[in-house]
Amino acid sequence: MDTVAGLLNQSLDPRQARPAEQELRKYDKQQGFTLTLLQIVNSNQLPMGTRLAGALFFKNLIRRLWTDEDGNYLLPETDVVAVKNEIIPLMISLPSALQAQIGEAVSGIADSDFPDRWVDLIPNLVARLGTDAKVNNGVLKVAHSIFKRWRPLFSSDDLLREIKLVLEQFVQPYYALMLETHKRIEQTSGNKDVLLELLKTMGLLVKLFYDLNCQDIPEFFEDHIKQFMDILHNYLIYSNPLVETTEDSESGILEVIKTDICEILQLYTQRYEEEFRKALPTFVGATWTLLTTIGLQSKYDLLVNRALAFLTSVAKIERHIHMFEATEVLTLLIEKIVIPNMTMRESDEEMFEDDPIEFIRRDLEGSDSDTRRRAATDFLRELVTKMDSRVTEAVMRYVNGFLEQYAANPAQNWKAKNTASYLFSSVAAKGNVTAAGVSTTNLAIDVVGFFTSSIAPDLVSTTVNPILQVDAIRFIHNFRNQLTKEQLSQALPLLVQLLNSRNYVVYTYAAITIERILSVRQNNVSVFKAEDIQSEAAQLISALMQLILRSASTSEKLSENEFLMKCIMRVLLTVQGAMQPFAAPLLPQLVQIMTAVSVNPSNPRFNHFLFESIGAVVRYAGAQIGISGLEEHVVQPMLQILGQDITEFIPYVLQILTEVLSLQPAQSGLPESFRQLIRPLMAPVLWEPKGNVPALVGLLEVILSRGASVVVSDGLLTPLLGVFQNLVASRSNDQYGLELLEYIFYYVGHEHLKELSKQVAQLLLMRLQQSNTDKFCSRFSLFMYFLASTEANNLGPAYAIFFLDQVQQGVFGQVMTSFMLPSTLKIGGTFNRRIAAVGLTKLLCRTTEYTTGEYSSQWAHALDILVRLMKYNMAEEHTSVPIGLDLEELSFGSSFSKLATTAAKPLDPVPDVKHPVQFFNDELKQLAEKFGPAVQQLLQNLDAESREYLRQQGV
Structure with a gap:
């Protein structure tokens, strides 16, 4: 210990x-x-x-x-x-x-264990509930930690069965405790210490209310809905000076309870409106009162956000919009709720100065931050959707009024213009605004005209308040899809100039907006090409790098601002090959940043964009930099990261190394640094994190493509097959095992696998028999078609049959009938279906086993499957790997984070066959010429649809 x-x-x-x-x-x-x-x-x-x-x-x-x-x-x-x-x-x-x-x-x-392997869990919890509030709170926290797992899950029979079991054992004691706690709170309203503990109990009971109702409304709750709603209403309006916090920023227990109640109200409005309809007006009224009387302190921010989210969910329902329609109500909502929660507060100004990166993350349109402004904006947009002209007209009166206030005294009344900008954006955009920007605008509003007259001047002003300059940049950011390429092109130099601002938020917002402008797409094609920014690219990259390095006091500060690194990444992806003039000095700078932040990889988004940037330079300028330059500036620092076992970076480093080696001409062999790396790559500890597996497999594959002979001569083939064995035994990694096996067979060849291939076949057959899944069956079938399709290293259709039949004669036919053919039409992706079509064609047309031998009885059924595969699944194939990066939805954890800039083409076993249908026709005609009437007889066994398809193809 x-x-x-x-x-x-x-x-x-x-x-x-x-x-x-x-x-x-x-x-x-x-x-x-x-x-x-x-x-x-x-x-x-x-x-x-x-x-x-x-x-x-x-x-x-x-x-x-x-x-x-x-x-x-x-x-x-x-x-x-x-x-x-x-x-x-x-x-x-x-x-x-x-x-x-x-x-x-x-x-x-x-x-993993509840309920089947932890059957006494709920009875154990219930038995501990009693009169001691501290013990009760501990029990309820345990219960919440278990039941909250249900909130994000999709409904399933197993999940509903688990919830039903919990309700049977838990709901009666839960309800009794809620009633008793409510009673004791009323009785002890003057005893602060006891009251606080009881309110904590009520807060946990409210959280559990949501947990127990998150998937469906339980019958018990439906039967007792009035009693439950009376208690929830009581605590939505509850106040007691004894337990109110004096802090402006720290939420107290009452704020937490009310926030959670508002979440329940939103859930019931969205999911159980029929059962909730009677109580709904009461809660709407209570929420209005709450929002019009609550303070502007930041401790209330989350409560205001959830309360507005509840009202927004009510406004979405057509039959409840009448609650908001009256002119006096609409005026109340805009004046007393929307505008106060959109107006910049002193705490917002302090955050702008003291914690600018947090200000930006909260402020960005499309982010998921729970701010007052975001909630007020969403509410107002919903009102515009339901009452378009009335709300637009009312809001624009306030917008114009605020602009007049600003014009009267710009220095003193800058907040009025800030509020006007937010109000205008809220009604100008229709529907939800995502990270992709505004998709639809309010036709009653002239967005471009407002920008030209009221917003654009602030971009170039040297005296305007920096917050208004940010508003101007944000306007371009939000409405970039409504501006023409010419207008955006005119804005870009101004934004580049603003990178020189001394204000953190201004230059960061400029970088964010440059990145988003360069990512604008029309008809799925990037609007901005390399030639559009080629002349400014070097200056732009230099300015961004200086801004990042300016914060280099610690690794955490260096990686704090992911928006700057994301902008670098986007510029590099836009210029691509045109980055060559500045790529050579940029690459070591990026790698130095990687080394510095590796000390404490604290910002996963920054790290991802950093490695995408390194990947882009290697991909588009690696040939110019040269193998020796890449070895010095990339390979050696990356190997050091691997040696230091920096967990967060290993998948990225492996992908970059894969890209570097891919640039090496195949005929030039395997560099010594990679040869020394093969054995360490197979160390079991490296394969334990799930996120490492795809990258490790990718690197081993490209090593095989450059140095299969080295793998054999260094005695590494058996350990490599051991890696395959471990992968294929895992349900989550079996596809990687079969992919690696394709590379082993393709590059190592049958000659060196003679002694081992039977064991490999036995392993695959054992997995098929003992632990089969649809996913594995489809991927195994593709592997067999891969072997059949290629002629490399003496593989091909005859070898594919031999590979399984060496285990036991006749096994291939059984596997084909029971597993491969039923899975063939489930093989996904045009690339994979082409391999399957060619492999199956060769099996049927180039092997005696299927034309005249022991498997000929399967021929007609297999051809039916092949015809259906070609008829319904052969779309036009795109072999290029596009980089249309939109990384807004990145999530980070144990799963693999794939670098788009290092995406490799998959191994193509039949590069000469571009049109599998034509290939099949040619093969079948040759077969007919060889066997004549016998083939015609086989064709007569096809179903009518397949015969008609072949007739149309001229067969």
């Missing part, structure tokens, strides 16, 4: 964190280690930092090692049983900071 606690303590120091974590992971599967971690978390003798580090490590260990993809435990069975016995009472007794982490671990365990 002392050793583990010491390592956890070291992990708190950034300089020792990585080696400490690596040392801790050596204990991962040792019996008793998980219980030691829980003892540390529970020890009052240890510092809180050490206990929190233990809770975090325990949570992550559960995520990594509780079960494999098939649900089998990866930890010792005694530990599994002990953890489930001890974790609930432990969590209930912990301080809240630790409860949050252990709660995530409970949620992870419940994901």
Whole structure:
């Protein structure tokens, strides 16, 4: 315990964190280690930092090692049983900071074990509920950590069965506790300490209300809807000076409860409106009152956001729009709710100055930040959708009024113009505005005219308030789709100039908008080409790099502003080959940034755009930089990152190395640095993170394409097949195993695989028999067609049959009938279907087994499948790899983050066959010439539809 606690303590120091974590992971599967971690978390003798580090490590260990993809435990069975016995009472007794982490671990365990392998979980929780509010709160936190898993899930029979089981065991005690807690709150309204604890209980009960209703409204809740709604209404309007916080920025328990109630109201409006309809007007009225009386302090921001989201959901329903139609109501909504929540507050100004990156992330149109402005904008847009002309006319009166205030005294009344800009944008754009910009505008408003007269002058003004300059840039950002290429081209130099601003938000918003302008597409084609920005590209990249390096005091500061790096990436993707004049000096700068941020990779979005930028330079200028330059500036620094085991960077580094090696001419062989890398790439520890697998496979494939002979001569073929064996045994990685196997057969060849191919075939057949899935069956079928389609290294249709029949004569025919043919039409993608069509054509037309031999009885059925594959699934193939990057929806975690700039073409076993239908026709005609009447007889066994198709093709 002392050793583990010491390592956890070291992990708190950034300089020792990585080696400490690596040392801790050596204990991962040792019996008793998980219980030691829980003892540390529970020890009052240890510092809180050490206990929190233990809770975090325990949570992550559960995520990594509780079960494999098939649900089998990866930890010792005694530990599994002990953890489930001890974790609930432990969590209930912990301080809240630790409860949050252990709660995530409970949620992870419940994901795999509840309800079937943790049957006593809910009875155990219910048995602990009583009169002690602190114990009750611990129990309810555990329950919430389990039930909140349901919120984002798609409905399924298993999920609904789990919820039904929970409701049967939990809902009655839950309801009784809610009634009792409500009663005790009313009785103890003057005792602050007791009241706070009881309000925490009510807050957790409200969270659980949402959990239990998130998939469907349970019958119990429907039967008791009045009682539940009365309690929710009570706490929506509840106030008590004793428990109100004095802080302006920190939400108190009442704000949290009211926020969660508004989420429930939105859920019921959207999903259970029929059951909720009677209570709806009462809650709408209470919400109006709340919004018109609540303060502007930031502690209320999330509550205001959720309250407005509820009103927006009501406004979406046609039969409820009458609640908002009266002129006096509309005036009230705009004056008392919309405008106050769109007006810039002092706290917003402070954030603009003191935390500019957070200001930008919250402010960006299309972001998911829960701000007052975003919610007010969404509400106003919904009102415009339902009452177009009336709302537009009313809002424009306020817009003009604010502009007049500004014109009277620009220095003093700049906030009036800021509000006018937001109001105008809110009614000018129709519907939801995404990261792609405004798609539809309000026809009653002249967007371009407003920009020209009221917004554009602020772009070039040297005296205007920087917030108004940001408003002007944002206007271009939001309405870029409504501006012509000529107008955007005129704006670009102004935006480039604003990169020289000394204001963080101004230059960052300029970079964001430049990036978005360069990403504008029409008919799925980029509007801006290399020639449009070629003359400014070097200056633009230089300015952006200087802005990034200006913040280089720490790795965290260096990588703080992902928007600048994203703009660099977009410029490089736009200029492509035209980057050559500045690519050579840029590449080492980018790699130096990579090395610097590797110390603490704190911003995954920045890191992704950084590696995309490196990938773009390598891809489009790598040939000019040369192999020796790439070896010095890219390969060696990347190998150092691999050696340091920087987990977040490994998938990216592997992809960049793959791109570098792909530039090497195939005939020039394998560079020594990559030869030395092969054996380390097969180390099992490197394959444990799921995100590494696709990149590792990709690099091994390109190594095979350049150095298959090296793999054989260095005795690495057997370990490489061991990698395949592990991959193909995994349901989540089997496709990568079969893809790697294609490269092994294609480049290594049958001669070197003679002694091993039978074992490979046995492994695949065993997987088909014992653990088959539709996905595996389709991918296995494609692999067999791959073998049949290519003539490389003595492969081909005869070899494909031999490959399986060497296990047992006649197996190929059984596999073809039972697995391959039923899966053929499920093979996805034009590229893959072409391989399948060619492979199946060769099997049917070039092997005696199918033309006259033991499998000839399958010929007609197989040809029917082939005809259907060609008839319905052969669309025009696009072999190029386009880079139409739109990285707004990036998510980061254990999954693989693919670099678009290093996307390689898949291995094509039949590059000479561009038209599989024509190839099939030619093959069938040759077969007919060879066997004559026998083939005609086989064709007569086809179904009528296939015969007609062949007749149309001239066969």
